[in-house]
Amino acid sequence: DIQMTQSPSTLSASVGDRITITCRASQNIDRWLAWYQQKPGKAPKLLIRKASSLESGMPSRFGGSGSGTEFTLTISSLQPDDFATYYCQQYHSYSYTFGQGTKLEIK
Amino acid sequence: QLQLQESGPGLVKSSETLSLTCTVSGASISSSSYYWAWIRQSPGKGLEWIGTMWWYTGKTYTYYDPSLKSRVTLSPDTSKNQFSLRVNSVTAADTAVYFCASTGFGDNRGHDAFNVWGQGTLVTASS
Numbered sequence: 295d296i297q298m299t300q301s302p303s304t305l306s307a308s309v310g311d312r313i314t315i316t317c318r319a320s321q322n323i324d325r326w327l328a329w330y331q332q333k334p335g336k337a338p339k340l341l342i343r344k345a346s347s348l349e350s351g352m353p354s355r356f357g358g359s360g361s362g363t364e365f366t367l368t369i370s371s372l373q374p375d376d377f378a379t380y381y382c383q384q385y386h387s388y389s390y391t392f393g394q395g396t397k398l399e400i401k
Numbered sequence: 402q403l404q405l406q407e408s409g410p411g412l413v414k415s416s417e418t419l420s421l422t423c424t425v426s427g428a429s430i431s432s433s434s435y436y437w438a439w440i441r442q443s444p445g446k447g448l449e450w451i452g453t454m455w456w457y458t459g460k461t462y463t464y465y466d467p468s469l470k471s472r473v474t475l476s477p478d479t480s481k482n483q484f485s486l487r488v489n490s491v492t493a494a495d496t497a498v499y500f501c502a503s504t505g506f507g508d509n510r511g512h513d514a515f516n517v518w519g520q521g522t523l524v525t526a527s528s
Contacts, residue, residue, distance in 0.1 A: 295467075328514035337500055337518035338448070349516070381448055385504075385512045389466045392448035 296320050296384050300393035306401040307372055315367045315396045317382035322362050326386040329358055329367045332395075333378045341380075342367065372398075403427040403435075405501045405519035413495075415528045419488040423501030423519060424481070431456050431479050436504045438515065439475065439486045443497035451475075454484055455511070491526040498523050 297320035307313050317327065325345040330338035340349050342358040345365055355370045369376055377400050382393040409421035421439070428435055439451040452465035454475040463475050474487045488495055498521040507513025 324509075326509050326512065330515075337502075337521050338515070339518075340514050340516045343514040343516075383448070383514065385507070385509065385514055387512065388453070388464050390450040390453075390512075392450070394447050 295389050296323060296386065296391055298382055298384055298391050298393040300380075300382055300396050302396060303394065304397045304399060306399045308401045309372050309374060311372045313369050313372060313398065315380055315382075315398075317360075317365045317367070317393050319363045319365075319384055319386075323384045323386035325361045326384060327358075327360070327365050328383045328385060329356075330381045330383065331376075331378045332381065338381060374400075403503060403517045405503060405517060407499060407501050407519045407522040409522060409524070411523055411525060413491050413524060413526050415492055415526055416490055419486070419491050419495060419524055419526070421486045421499055421501075421522065421524070422478075422483050423485070424483050425503075426482070428503075429479075430477055430482055430484055433457055434506050436506070436511065436513070437475075437477075437484045438502045438504070440500045440502055440515070441497040442500065442521070443494075445494075446497075449497075451486065451488075493526055495526045496524065 299318045327345045329342040332338040346358040357368045379395045379397045404426045406424045413419045436455045438453040454463045472489045477484045500521045501519045502515040503517045504513040
């Protein structure tokens with residue numbers, strides 16, 4: 295299986311901050327990476343696919359980059375609604391795997 | 402608009418079979434334009450993909466995570482536009498929130514991100 299490792303596990307930040315979350319794959323996954331946002335008691339919501347393609351309706355303050363084995367999710371100016379847990383997921387090949395998550399907390 | 406809704410027992414006895422159903426609205430489960438999946442989430446293991454089912458030339462195909470393959474079955478019910486998950490011989494490690502989810506036919510040989518999810522259902526495996 296392809297292992298996905300996110301860092302940090304927890305991130306404390308303030309409204310208006312710019313933050314970056316990193317996701318590393320244990321082998322080359324080209325650009326077949328998705329980012330999800332999850333709030334307590336809810337299903338994950340797809341934010342970005344193919345490493346950098348923002349889903350329709352998602353705010354433009356979310357951005358993704360990377361290819362191969364290293365990827366980043368950036369939120370350019372945190373809003374109160376952004377405090378949640380974020381997951382990366384590779385869909386390069388079966389078995390699909392997720393990162394362990396990054397919990398974004400209010401400082 | 403595609404929508405998914407999980408249903409099934411919230412409590413399963415250890416060593417017995419977990420059975421869940423996902424009801425699909427807004428698309429036909431027999432369409433070759435979609436892939437149908439189950440994903441679970443437990444505190445100990447995070448998000449875990451269980452398996453995916455799809456149609457091609459009128460036949461269903463499945464792929465399961467190897468660690469679960471011996472205990473898991475995904476199956477369709479086209480008359481009700483539903484697909485189901487069965488997990489045999491459950492243990493406490495199978496306690497999780499179970500989500501059904503779907504993808505379109507992606508440009509990576511069909512693979513794509515999960516753009517539609519059900520709300521999830523908690524299943525507790527207990528003796």
